[in-house]
Amino acid sequence: MADNFMVSGEQATQAAQVRLMDCPNWMYLLREFETLYRYGSAGGSKLIRSHRKRVREILATVIDANPELKRKSPQTKPVSVHLPRALDLGERGAVQGLARALSRISDQLTWEYGYERVPRALQKKYAYCEILGPRGPVYAERLVLGFVLFAPKTTYPQHSHKEIEESYISVAGAWSENDVAVHAPGSLILNRPGDEHRITTADLEPCLLAYAWTGPEARLTEPGMKLSSTRKARVAHGI
Numbered sequence: 001m002a003d004n005f006m007v008s009g010e011q012a013t014q015a016a017q018v019r020l021m022d023c024p025n026w027m028y029l030l031r032e033f034e035t036l037y038r039y040g041s042a043g044g045s046k047l048i049r050s051h052r053k054r055v056r057e058i059l060a061t062v063i064d065a066n067p068e069l070k071r072k073s074p075q076t077k078p079v080s081v082h083l084p085r086a087l088d089l090g091e092r093g094a095v096q097g098l099a100r101a102l103s104r105i106s107d108q109l110t111w112e113y114g115y116e117r118v119p120r121a122l123q124k125k126y127a128y129c130e131i132l133g134p135r136g137p138v139y140a141e142r143l144v145l146g147f148v149l150f151a152p153k154t155t156y157p158q159h160s161h162k163e164i165e166e167s168y169i170s171v172a173g174a175w176s177e178n179d180v181a182v183h184a185p186g187s188l189i190l191n192r193p194g195d196e197h198r199i200t201t202a203d204l205e206p207c208l209l210a211y212a213w214t215g216p217e218a219r220l221t222e223p224g225m226k227l228s229s230t231r232k233a234r235v236a237h238g239i
């Protein structure tokens with residue numbers, strides 16, 4: 001009797017399983033990502049060209065497979081109050097297709113910190129949400145796609161990602177990495193595994209970045225995000 005009950009429960013779960021094609025707004029958002037990585041320029045960089053290719057090829061395979069979409073419970077963080085403005089800016093910029101598609105599911109996003117201990121100064125200023133990856137919501141093994149949102153005038157401390165290659169595409173706002181350049185909507189920035197990077201954002205507007213991570217599944221599942229120690233960060237900056 002108990003077994004019968006379990007079987008029928010399992011069947012019910014299977015019947016309730018939601019797939020990507022059941023959620024067109026999620027599918028359109030992934031197609032916008034795919035378009036960006038397919039048609040954007042590599043600026044003559046072989047490394048960026050191969051990163052773009054890797055991201056779009058994995059993504060195309062994932063979309064074709066119509067994977068499971070595991071809805072997480074929506075969650076906001078203090079920085080979420082800046083999301084409407086970031087989307088407004090994004091919708092009039094170079095990456096408007098992605099900004100519009102994101103706005104269609106903005107009430108379904110799960111914003112997180114990703115660190116066990118978040119520096120107090122950062123708690124109101126930053127959060128990220130995953131769209132696709134080993135942890136969902138859209139299941140994929142070898143790729144993570146998501147968005148990171150910063151309040152105006154944020155410094156995101158120095159960090160790096162072990163075994164993970166990361167690209168950011170600016171959606172809204174102006175920002176800088178390692179004090180090297182100012183990036184505007186449409187720009188792509190590549191951080192290779194282990195590259196130390198520190199982000200600052202403009203004084204008056206929020207900043208929204210789309211990101212893609214490629215790397216081994218185990219690492220994408222447990223990225224072990226860690227901010228670099230202050231001393232290490234100083235040494236890397238030659239301060």
Ligand SMILES: [Fe+2]
Pocket residue numbers: 159161166191197
């Ligand atoms: Fe990063």
